[in-house]
Amino acid sequence: YPRLQLTGSIGRGWVKTGGASVTSNTWSIGPLALSVPIFDAGRRAAQVDAAQARYEAAASRYRAAARGAVAEVEQALARLASTAERSGAARRAAEGYRQSFQATQARWSAGLASLVELEDARRTQLASETALVALEQERMAAWIALYRAAGGGWRRS
Template structure:
């Protein structure tokens, strides 16, 4: 028998004619979900930026509170030294000395707790910014020590314009539009589909020569006996659409509540700062007067300590209100989307698909 060499190769291809838009709507749903994930990514960025800013404001306020406690503790230690001298000379009782020492010990304990809280905030900042604590401490040391003052930003209307600036609402809207496309694709799958297919086979042999058989033709698929599976898919996509509608409405209501809550808190703290500033200033004036009388022997140490606690409490409250005012601005900025531009990230087809649904 003579030796022979045989080689062959084949190519198959098919193309489905999109008679009822099934393929087009599946493609559209996939594209919408790509944009949805992009919007989710922007939402994560906005949330992270707000969290970092919030921790930073808390840290600056924490250091101001620490400084206030440190100043008071230093003053109380001077009081202890003066009281010890007076007690040794018999000019005051040992009860006053015990009171001075107890007050200083209480302030020292508060200062220790405040310093620990500041260290916790540093570690929280390091965690949300990548874990480089040394770099975070370096940046904090270079920054301004005061509580930052937020820049004013213009708000045209609440909540209509605000909702268009939130990436999470945009993601919910995109999911809603994608679920509409899924319903359309599932319904289109109930109808017959027409496809064109062909195949080419090339074979060659040293004995028989070359051959090139091929075939080409349409194929019609009619979904008759599928056990109701396609109809079940339609019902499932409709249920998914109902879920997307509920999620969208819930997201909108939550967004409105966040914006309105932040606005109320911003307005409240803005009006409280003036009163708190006046209280801190007048309580400090009162303490200075009582302190002068105490040094002159006109009032007791107990009266002086009560005045000192009132002045310190007012100053602490002022720092906390200023801190909260900035934190509420950050919350409002986040509730408004954090500067995200909805127009630059939205697919054009979304405008036509969701228009007029609600």
């Protein structure tokens, strides 16, 4: 780009000799310089192109990061909704297997069921409760993933 420069100076002097003193004020303006680059072998155009390319790259990285963040939030919300839907069914199943075990235990106490049936009912009840705990763990992991994806103060150590 063209450039215009104007320089100047202001000064004050005081001289004392013998008993006489002289004060002088001086000022000057100039020189005036005008620089107009006419031929720079395409340097300015190349700088403009490089700046435009850096801008496009930064904008592309920003858009990719924003899309990634939105995708992470969507995935966390989907996992959270999935665990919420399965939670009710898992609770009902665990309660049903608990009641089945109690009924099998009452039958075993009365001599109407074998020990194998009792242990099978116990195993099934424990498996359903384990699945319920695993589902709760999955739900907590989904909440943590959502919190992290939303930028909730997550720090890597």
